[in-house]
Amino acid sequence: MDLSFTPEQEAFRAEVREFLNDKLPKRLSGKVRQGKRLTKQDYEEWHAILNDRGWLGVTWPTEHGGPGWDVVQRHIFEEETTAAHAPRVVPFGLAMLGPVLMTFGSDEQKAHYLPRILNGEDWWCQGYSEPGAGSDLANVQTTAVRDGDHYVVNGQKTWTTLGQHANMIFCLVRTSKEGKKQEGISFLLIDMNTPGIEVRPIVLIDGEPEVNEVWFSDVRVPVANLVGEENKGWTYAKYLLTHERTNIAGVGFARAGLASLKRIAGEQQQDGRPLIENPFFAAKVAQVEIDLMAMATTNLRTLAAAAAGQAPGAESSMLKVKGTVIRQQINALARQAVGPYAQPFASESLDEGANAEPVGPDYALPATQAYFNNRKLSIYGGSNEVQRQIIAKAILEL
Amino acid sequence: MDFRLTEERQMLQDALRRFLADTVTPEGIVEATGTATGFAPALWEQLTELGLPGAMFTEEQGGFGGAGFDLMVVFEELGRAGLSVPLVETVLSGALLDAAGMPVDDLAGGQILALAHTEPAARYDLNRVDTRAERTAEGWRVIGQKAVVHHAPAAKAILLTARTSGAADAEEGISLFLVTPADVTLRDYPLQGGGRAAELTIDATLPESALIGPAGTAFDALQTAHARATAALCAEALGMMETVKTLTVDYLRQRRQFGQPIGKFQALQHRMADVLIEIEQARSAVINLCGNLDGPDRDLHVSATKNLIGRTARLVVEEAIQMHGGIGMTMEYALGHFAKRLTMVDHRFGDTDYHLERFIRQAKSRAS
Secondary structure, three states, X not given: OEOOOOHHHHHHHHHHHHHHHHHOOHHHHHHHHOOXXXXXXXXXXXXXXXXXHXXXXXXXXXXXXXXXXXXXXXXXXXXXXXXXXXXXXXXXXXXXXXXXXXXXXXXXXXXXXXXXXXXXXXXXXXXXXXXXEOOOOOOOOOEEEEEXXXXXXXXXXXXXXXXXXXXXXXEEEEOXXXXXXXXXXXXXXXXXXXXXXXXXXXXXXXXXXXXXXXXXXXXXXXXXXXXXXXXXXXXXXXXXXXXXXXXXXXXXXXXXXXXXXXXXXXXXXXXXXXXXXXXXXXXXXXXXXXXXXXXXXXXXXXXXXXXXXOOOOOXXXXXXXXXXXXXXXXXXXXXXXXXXXXXXXXXXXXXXXOOOOOOOOOOHHHHHHHHHHHHHHHOOOOOHHHHHHHXXXXXXXX | OEOOOOHHHHHHHHHHHHHHHHHOOHHHHXXXXXXXXXXXXXXXXXXXXXXXXXXXXOOOOOOOOOOHHHHHHHXXXXXXXXXXXXXXXXXXXXXXXXXXXXXXXXXXXXXXXXXXXXXXXXXXXXXXXXXXXXXXXXXXXXXXXXXXXXXXXXXXEEEEEEEOOOOOOOOOOEEEEEEOHHHEEEEEEEOOOOOEEEEEEEEEEEOHHHEEOOOOEOHHHHHXXXXXXXXXXXXXXXXXXXXXXXXXXXXHHHOEEOOEEHHHOHHHHHHHHHHHHHHHHHHHHHHHHHHOOOOOOHHHHHHHHHHHHHHHHHHHHHHHHHHHHHXXXXXXXXXXXXXXXXXXXXXXXXXXXXXXXXXXXHHHHHHO
């Protein structure tokens, strides 16, 4: 048992810090810290900076242009980038599709798509969920029917995050109605510019069009865009989900959120004293901080097990539940800390260079927005109830 | 970063788990609580031979462990068994004697010393000492009362704190004395969680030599002793949680209602999943404390961990009883003993709220 990092790991941390100090544009970190809207160009700018250093595909092996980091290095990188208020790396191509292609894609697919993910030529989005397939992901109704060298795709995907920026989408489609619902699913790569695709934004409760509906009407997709084998898509989909869950605990986000909460509660005054010194409020903050301290170690224990070769299995379900609940508690406390200025909804001030001054303190609207937006955490990626089900079955064997 | 046990600790854990599984039963623990010492003296001798007190101390002190993770390994196993033996007292006494420059090799060899510090009006405040000691021509005149002195009935000698100067809540002025059972009056009783303790009254003149270390300076050592003992108690609580979890999962698989095992009901599956998640959090909290026991943030982690353990213990106990139903209410089934013993963890060395408040103070002083 040893909670400390090795000198090599500490040196790596210093290297990451120096890089962030030199290369992370203050304009971007300022926007993240202030909760401003990030544009497509903001994300692309940060991706390009990371890619220049070879640090974009953090989970990727060196042969595909990744840094070849172990899990501890990835953890340190995540800690440092979130602490520095770097924009998040958009995960769909890098963290989700990339590993699937490396494992199940053809040589042609790897050679074509992987470099384009890194250099930003392709912006991927995820076509998993459907109106009738939320946590019951295998209930895919979107069909793909073979017609010569093409599949003809019809159906609807939803909750497609940042789909408005994407030129490519990876989709689960039904190629067979035989057998169990998991058995007739295939994994297709689809160009968003193909005729018959329509994208409609969905405005969420924070007022932001973060997700979309994507409609497919007789969309012709070359057979060469099938990943792996027809009707084996569920295997690849599950593989992708294990990668989706590697950073599921969100410790870095939680720490950044806690620091922001303490800043807000330090500035807000109640009865002539900072709110953070109010014993009732301080107790709530302290309790979630204590939970986070334990959570960080639970996360490290899982990482250490993964480093020792144990695949992240149902343990990631525990991290998902606890990690998301902690982040939501922090968001709720920050919203509470803001006080009456949680009410104004003048969201034009969230745009960079907006002429509109924020109403009330500049942290008020972002804190409230984060609260509403992060209600998604316990729903997406397999709702927390689905995660409890996985725990009950896979760990408790009930 | 490494979460594996060293080979030595792994061997100790394996040996201890085997021995306790073969030797200890909840019924035996409850039965021993009714005897004069509150535990089986022969069992303590066997545990001493296995090296339990020795694992509490470093090699220089005459032991073979002494680090936070040594405490964790040993106490988690004692917790799994639900056993009450005076090993927390060894940790407390060892830290106090060591701080006073006294040898601890007798403790490493199994000597039992109780600590009489907490008082009826002190609740969990370590600085609150009303018991007074005055230097007279005959020696130290000591008058006062001590509350819930664990294992006092079994101890050959007792470490006792008394105030030699200052106000009742001053950190300065607390002194440590070594007294014999003949110097004090004990009213002994069984404890809810097994084992025995006593209310202690002292109105005696002690020899000059009864003073341990310089007069009036025991507070720092008391803090260190309680930090180590809290780590031990939290690890013990973790072991108890593991046993309660096993008992409950087994019950969910076996107990049938409405034609199927109750573990098939989603309402219970989700409750049990939450219990499991929180026990993993408890394990992380114990690791955090044991890994920081000799570090600068020790007291921050003491309070963070004791708070989290207190909350988790309550959840685990209440959920386990509820999911067991009627059988969870009886002492005819193993859960009863563990439920009570685990509940009592929050009543020693500061409870959930006490440590939440202390955590806030610690975090604030660290930040400034």
